[in-house]
Amino acid sequence: MLDANSTVKKIAVTGANGYVGRHFVDFLLFRGISVVALVRDPKQFQIQGVESHLYSMEVAPHTDWFKEVDAIVHLAAIASNTCVDGQLEYNACRQLLDILPFDKKNNFLFVSSQSAAEFAPTKYGRTKWNIEQMVSSQGGVIVRPGLVYGGHNYGALFALLCSLAKGLPVLPALIPSPRVQPIHIDDLSLALLNILSGFGHRSNIYNIASSTSLRFSDFLKTIAWYRYRRLPFILITPVFLLSFFSRIVNLLPFPKLVDSERIDGLLALKEMDTFDSLALLDVQPRGLVDGLCNKPNSRRALLEEGLALLSYVSGKKVPPFLARRYVGAIAKWKSSRRLRLPFLLLRFPFLIRMVDPRFPILPLDQESRSRLVWCLDAANFVAESTVELSGQYTLFKASSAIRALTDVVFKSLKELPLILISMSVSLIVKCGFISPVVLKNAFDD
Amino acid sequence: MPSMIDVIIVGSGPAGVSAAFPLVEAGLKVLMLDVGEKGVLIPKGLNLSDVRQKSNDQWRFFLGKNFSALDDKKPSSPKCRAPNNEFVFEGFHERYAVETENFNAVGSLASGGLSNAWGAGVSCFDDNDLKDFPISTQDIQASYKSVAERMSISGEADDMADFHGDFYSLLPPLKLETNADLLLKRYKRRPKVANSRGIVFGRTRHAVKSTGNAQNGACQSCGLCLWGCAYGSIYSAQHDLDRLKRFDNFTYQDETYVERFVKTGNTIKVNARSTLDDRPLSFHAAKLVMAAGTLASAKIVLTSLGMTNHEIRVLSTPIVAFAISMPERVGRTVNSDFFSMGQLSFRVDDASAKEGYAFGSIMPAGSILSNEYIKHVPLSYPLSRSLIRFLQPSMLLANCFLSSDYGNHYMQVTKSGEVKIRGTYRSNIGSVIAELRSKLVATFALYGIAVLPGGFQVTMPGEDIHYAGTLPMKDYPGAAELYKSGELAGVEGVYVVDGAALSTLPPKSHTFTIMANANRIAAQLVVDHIEGKAIS
Numbered sequence: 001m002l003d004a005n006s007t008v009k010k011i012a013v014t015g016a017n018g019y020v021g022r023h024f025v026d027f028l029l030f031r032g033i034s035v036v037a038l039v040r041d042p043k044q045f046q047i048q049g050v051e052s053h054l055y056s057m058e059v060a061p062h063t064d065w066f067k068e069v070d071a072i073v074h075l076a077a078i079a080s081n082t083c084v085d086g087q088l089e090y091n092a093c094r095q096l097l098d099i100l101p102f103d104k105k106n107n108f109l110f111v112s113s114q115s116a117a118e119f120a121p122t123k124y125g126r127t128k129w130n131i132e133q134m135v136s137s138q139g140g141v142i143v144r145p146g147l148v149y150g151g152h153n154y155g156a157l158f159a160l161l162c163s164l165a166k167g168l169p170v171l172p173a174l175i176p177s178p179r180v181q182p183i184h185i186d187d188l189s190l191a192l193l194n195i196l197s198g199f200g201h202r203s204n205i206y207n208i209a210s211s212t213s214l215r216f217s218d219f220l221k222t223i224a225w226y227r228y229r230r231l232p233f234i235l236i237t238p239v240f241l242l243s244f245f246s247r248i249v250n251l252l253p254f255p256k257l258v259d260s261e262r263i264d265g266l267l268a269l270k271e272m273d274t275f276d277s278l279a280l281l282d283v284q285p286r287g288l289v290d291g292l293c294n295k296p297n298s299r300r301a302l303l304e305e306g307l308a309l310l311s312y313v314s315g316k317k318v319p320p321f322l323a324r325r326y327v328g329a330i331a332k333w334k335s336s337r338r339l340r341l342p343f344l345l346l347r348f349p350f351l352i353r354m355v356d357p358r359f360p361i362l363p364l365d366q367e368s369r370s371r372l373v374w375c376l377d378a379a380n381f382v383a384e385s386t387v388e389l390s391g392q393y394t395l396f397k398a399s400s401a402i403r404a405l406t407d408v409v410f411k412s413l414k415e416l417p418l419i420l421i422s423m424s425v426s427l428i429v430k431c432g433f434i435s436p437v438v439l440k441n442a443f444d445d
Numbered sequence: 446m447p448s449m450i451d452v453i454i455v456g457s458g459p460a461g462v463s464a465a466f467p468l469v470e471a472g473l474k475v476l477m478l479d480v481g482e483k484g485v486l487i488p489k490g491l492n493l494s495d496v497r498q499k500s501n502d503q504w505r506f507f508l509g510k511n512f513s514a515l516d517d518k519k520p521s522s523p524k525c526r527a528p529n530n531e532f533v534f535e536g537f538h539e540r541y542a543v544e545t546e547n548f549n550a551v552g553s554l555a556s557g558g559l560s561n562a563w564g565a566g567v568s569c570f571d572d573n574d575l576k577d578f579p580i581s582t583q584d585i586q587a588s589y590k591s592v593a594e595r596m597s598i599s600g601e602a603d604d605m606a607d608f609h610g611d612f613y614s615l616l617p618p619l620k621l622e623t624n625a626d627l628l629l630k631r632y633k634r635r636p637k638v639a640n641s642r643g644i645v646f647g648r649t650r651h652a653v654k655s656t657g658n659a660q661n662g663a664c665q666s667c668g669l670c671l672w673g674c675a676y677g678s679i680y681s682a683q684h685d686l687d688r689l690k691r692f693d694n695f696t697y698q699d700e701t702y703v704e705r706f707v708k709t710g711n712t713i714k715v716n717a718r719s720t721l722d723d724r725p726l727s728f729h730a731a732k733l734v735m736a737a738g739t740l741a742s743a744k745i746v747l748t749s750l751g752m753t754n755h756e757i758r759v760l761s762t763p764i765v766a767f768a769i770s771m772p773e774r775v776g777r778t779v780n781s782d783f784f785s786m787g788q789l790s791f792r793v794d795d796a797s798a799k800e801g802y803a804f805g806s807i808m809p810a811g812s813i814l815s816n817e818y819i820k821h822v823p824l825s826y827p828l829s830r831s832l833i834r835f836l837q838p839s840m841l842l843a844n845c846f847l848s849s850d851y852g853n854h855y856m857q858v859t860k861s862g863e864v865k866i867r868g869t870y871r872s873n874i875g876s877v878i879a880e881l882r883s884k885l886v887a888t889f890a891l892y893g894i895a896v897l898p899g900g901f902q903v904t905m906p907g908e909d910i911h912y913a914g915t916l917p918m919k920d921y922p923g924a925a926e927l928y929k930s931g932e933l934a935g936v937e938g939v940y941v942v943d944g945a946a947l948s949t950l951p952p953k954s955h956t957f958t959i960m961a962n963a964n965r966i967a968a969q970l971v972v973d974h975i976e977g978k979a980i981s
Binding site for chain 1 (some may be wrong): 507
């Protein structure tokens with residue numbers, strides 16, 4: 001984190017009105033750093049106390065704008081994929097870089113792309129690669145972010161993905177499946193600032209993204225659930241079908257629905273090794289769920305989990321205030337750590353029976369199991385201590401005796417086959433044919 | 446502060462106040478030092494079934510505002526996790542720097558000590574229980590009577606009368622819970638079934654006021670005992686402390702934590718600290734009476750004697766718990782509004798125990814929330830809940846205390862001032878429990894009562910919270926042991942009157958005996974004091 005005696009006090013940001021730019025500016029202002037915003041339309045950029053100038057790639061920037069500026073973060077890019085004018089972007093970047101004096105070139109950050117490569121399948125990727133070469137030869141710094149998400153979704157790829165996750169009745173699971181490495185916008189902002197604050201030894205290229213990749217379709221699915229409470233069906237979609245379809249559509253005189261080059265770009269993404277960069281910059285990217293929920297300690301995800309556990313143990317629809325109480329208990333004793341129950345179990349709490357610590361169908365490993373036991377016991381305690389649910393735990397009225405009996409008999413009959421299955425599964429686990437399940441979402445950490 | 450103090454008492458629990466009365470009544474100047482944490486009583490006029498069905502705020506009561514009931518570091522007994530009882534146990538481990546290994550150590554810094562959250566069971570030690578004590582029943586009987594007068598004990602002269610002691614006056618017994626009533630009736634119809642198997646049932650003697658109205662502190666059967674008594678019906682040393690405060694020659698100084706004592710000439714200097722600002726304090730008196738609790742007194746004595754890294758024995762009675770069910774009450778409504786601690790008690794022969802018996806207590810199951818049971822049912826959570834809901838109306842909970850002889854627990858004070866306690870059981874405890882279990886299961890079965898599976902598990906040493914014998918009274922005491930008079934060997938003028946002083950610990954409830962022993966020691970102290978004055 002930047003402290004008071006840090007050398008960076010004023011930063012010029014190009015593309016300050018874009019998705020990343022807008023967040024980054026807020027991030028800097030919050031930390032007391034002055035910003036000079038270079039935007040295409042200063043009228044649309046109205047933040048109090050921020051100096052903004054009309055900046056266009058075609059016109060060389062005015063040196064007066066950069067008085068007392070310690071660093072330049074170059075985010076401006078031509079967003080549309082098909083009409084990338086490589087030379088224009090290249091020149092614009094060069095002009096900016098030339099503004100900084102010789103000994104301050106390493107205060108120039110060029111925010112490139114994960115797809116930058118010499119022989120990238122897209123022009124976009126090749127252009128970025130060309131600019132990168134120029135920047136690094138001049139002593140500037142290159143930042144390659146992964147798939148940026150989080151915050152408000154104006155523009156950019158994240159907005160598109162959000163609208164897909166929100167609107168599509170089915171989500172495509174592409175085969176072969178592209179893998180993405182998400183990075184929350186605040187984590188990226190912190191990384192950019194830490195580079196400028198001189199964290200660790202300076203490198204001239206930083207890869208900023210989660211160090212583990214996840215399937216693109218899992219990314220969409222997570223957005224659908226945590227942002228929009230949707231659980232769309234997953235449709236397995238071979239990529240060749242999709243590109244065929246998009247090429248056909250592109251022949252028609254309609255606005256483009258699917259951008260085939262974008263899909264190609266996505267498919268060609270190579271996994272970045274981000275471990276060293278993150279360690280150098282002391283940035284630990286948050287889990288995807290935490291990032292999407294936009295709340296500290298992913299309170300919403302915890303609430304979600306609380307609701308599911310409470311309704312599983314109490315066998316009744318649970319009033320939402322109870323989940324808040326559950327979250328309070330987890331905050332007090334388990335540092336708000338989630339169990340990370342999979343989607344389906346959150347959506348359909350009766351499925352928690354699958355991992356119930358007594359006679360599980362999917363046995364959990366020791367650690368997940370004991371955490372689940374604690375949470376289920378706590379959920380029982382929380383549920384029982386309410387007017388709404390205490391009747392689920394105790395017979396206060398004689399009239400409910402028959403119902404209680406049928407409840408026990410019915411549940412026991414249901415349990416019998418499950419217990420048999422569970423016993424055979426545990427035998428198989430004991431023999432080592434399958435290993436216990438660890439409660440952890442691959443796309444969450 | 447009074448200019449000349451005759452006796453300093455450390456601790457305001459049952460032992461401390463019981464020692465204080467004879468001294469104060471004889472006109473001695475007494476100063477009681479105590480940390481004196483205080484709690485808030487639950488409001489009057491509530492009862493458990495109403496709270497559970499009507500109160501939107503019940504979670505604060507059961508879980509606690511900061512969810513303290515979910516603390517898994519606390520002992521498993523619901524009483525110890527009740528948010529309202531937090532002040533009773535709070536801060537003990539930190540203050541005394543207690544570290545344990547396979548031992549559940551509990552203590553209290555509260556005014557009134559552990560009696561703020563005790564089971565209120567009363568029993569006298571008989572000749573058999575006292576056989577390894579340097580005192581006999583004659584020595585202590587007068588003290589039992591005098592303590593009994595102070596604390597109003599309710600009960601009945603039934604088959605357990607001999608066991609509990611039958612020489613003090615009793616208030617009428619408390620109202621019996623439905624299932625307990627059924628059990629007792631069945632026993633009374635055919636007592637031989639149990640007696641021939643070495644088992645005797647009867648009512649528990651309670652230090653609970655059973656007659657009168659709410660204003661004068663009679664039990665209102667509200668079922669909330671585990672969360673603290675709103676009416677003050679259950680005896681707590683705090684009641685006695687309030688009475689003592691009315692004497693001019695008694696001074697109570699709280700927010701004081703005693704660290705050690707030093708004997709200088711004829712006076713004893715007590716080094717303490719203020720719990721407010723950690724300022725060192727010192728007090729002087731001719732006599733010192735230690736009543737800080739079994740573990741705390743032992744720490745202060747060992748520290749003062751410089752006996753660091755010296756292991757002493759800690760006695761504790763192993764406890765097992767189980768649940769029984771009256772089949773005809775399955776699926777009925779739960780009756781929870783009764784005195785909710787041990788209602789019945791039983792004595793069962795245990796040939797391998799030194800005392801020859803184990804002691805059990807039976808309490809209503811309806812006053813404990815179902816989630817406490819669900820935890821222990823080895824079936825899926827939803828089924829366990831339905832099952833407990835169906836069974837709970839028929840259930841009674843029982844526990845059984847075994848001879849302290851089955852355990853070998855030791856404590857020591859390290860050079861840096863930490864208390865280390867480690868517990869182990871003797872290897873035969875498993876077979877003893879198995880034998881008890883089969884005896885009890887068979888007996889209950891003959892009364893048409895089912896013992897539910899899952900009980901009779903060996904619990905961690907110290908779970909009973911009946912500790913004793915760290916500084917035992919002996920005929921010929923060694924270092925860190927006491928004379929029959931309660932005086933610490935080698936340190937004239939220092940007396941230990943709490944559980945630490947007990948020579949052995951039989952399975953029955955021991956608080957009454959601790960109180961009587963404290964009374965006995967203090968009464969003797971008064972006699973010595975008067976004689977000493979007469980000589981000088």
